Amino acid sequence: MQFKVTDFSLENTLECGQFFRFKKEGDAYLVQVRDKAFYARQESDTVFIAGTSDKRFIRHLFRLDEDFTPIKKALMKDPHTRASYEAFPGIRLMRQDPWECTVSYICSQVSNIPKIRSSLEQLSQSFGTPFRFNNQILYSFPEPGTLTCNKTMRACGIGFRADYLQALNTEVKAGLLTDLDTTYPQARDRLMRCKGIGEKVADCILLFSKGYDEAFPVDVWVRRAMHKHYLQAPDKELREFMVKRFSGYAGYAQQYLFMHTRLTS
DNA sequence: ATCCAGGAATTTT
DNA sequence: AAAATTCATGGA
Numbered sequence: 298m299q300f301k302v303t304d305f306s307l308e309n310t311l312e313c314g315q316f317f318r319f320k321k322e323g324d325a326y327l328v329q330v331r332d333k334a335f336y337a338r339q340e341s342d343t344v345f346i347a348g349t350s351d352k353r354f355i356r357h358l359f360r361l362d363e364d365f366t367p368i369k370k371a372l373m374k375d376p377h378t379r380a381s382y383e384a385f386p387g388i389r390l391m392r393q394d395p396w397e398c399t400v401s402y403i404c405s406q407v408s409n410i411p412k413i414r415s416s417l418e419q420l421s422q423s424f425g426t427p428f429r430f431n432n433q434i435l436y437s438f439p440e441p442g443t444l445t446c447n448k449t450m451r452a453c454g455i456g457f458r459a460d461y462l463q464a465l466n467t468e469v470k471a472g473l474l475t476d477l478d479t480t481y482p483q484a485r486d487r488l489m490r491c492k493g494i495g496e497k498v499a500d501c502i503l504l505f506s507k508g509y510d511e512a513f514p515v516d517v518w519v520r521r522a523m524h525k526h527y528l529q530a531p532d533k534e535l536r537e538f539m540v541k542r543f544s545g546y547a548g549y550a551q552q553y554l555f556m557h558t559r560l561t562s
Numbered sequence: 563a564t565c566c567a568g569g570a571a572t573t574t575t
Numbered sequence: 576a577a578a579a580t581t582c583a584t585g586g587a
Contacts (some may be wrong), residue, residue: 314568315568402568405567405568405569406567406568406569406570406583407566407567407568407569407570407582407583407584408567408568408569408584408585409566409567409568409585409586410567410568411586412567412584412585412586413567413568454584454585455584456583456584456585457582457583457584458583458584461570492570492571493569493570493571494570495569495570495571496569496570497568497569497570498568498569498570501568514568515568516567516568516569517566517567517568517569518567518568519568531577531578533577555568559568
């Protein structure tokens with residue numbers, strides 16, 4: 298299965314920090330989402346997918362059905378996002394699985410990307426289901442309702458975040474994830490009623506799994522970049538500033554700035 | 563030991 | 576409501 302792509306970099310899209318469950322194997326990436334796994338490889342403007350024949354799933358995951366032209370245009374108008382684009386072209390926001398994304402970003406707080414990836418892999422090994430894929434054993438992502446044993450979770454290295462994942466069980470049972478199909482402000486408030494989900498994690502979940510492109514997660518890297526290049530102000534003002542400047546595409550601007558500052562400073 | 567990482571909760575102004 | 580302080584954990 299293959300896709301013709303333009304302004305799309307598989308490498309930069311996977312490696313830009315939005316998504317965690319992948320690993321490079323030779324010239325290809327092994328990608329895992331919930332109980333699915335597939336290989337992805339890019340040669341110039343073609344992306345080759347192996348291990349699944351679900352074309353709709355791939356198109357949905359990488360948002361290949363959407364027109365990137367206006368977004369790129371907006372990014373190129375601003376000197377700083379333009380520089381980020383030129384350093385790391387073709388980053389596309391993904392449409393992750395909301396459950397997996399929520400767990401991932403709860404685990405992300407006050408951590409770092411290698412550690413987050415390790416934690417998620419350990420959670421999968423402890424609470425997921427093993428399956429064979431291309432002659433190796435992989436583990437599906439833990440299903441909702443399975444992350445209950447605090448002790449076992451802490452053994453995965455997630456520390457105090459285990460309490461938040463426990464609390465998440467009841468929230469999801471109460472319909473948290475379907476409650477997000479509304480407006481950005483309402484979905485954000487709903488998420489922030491959960492223990493352990495603040496403004497930043499809520500914005501990550503909404504941006505990376507629900508397609509709210511106006512979400513602008515402010516972490517330490519983005520804050521640094523904003524203070525240096527745009528304005529020194531509280532996080533709330535940083536978000537408002539970027540939403541005005543990028544009119545609905547603030548989330549894309551955020552991802553380019555994040556990748557650029559994290560990897561070049 | 564000290565510092566930092568894709569912060570949140572709590573307390574104080 | 577906004578700002579300052581506390582809390583929290585593993586790795587470098």
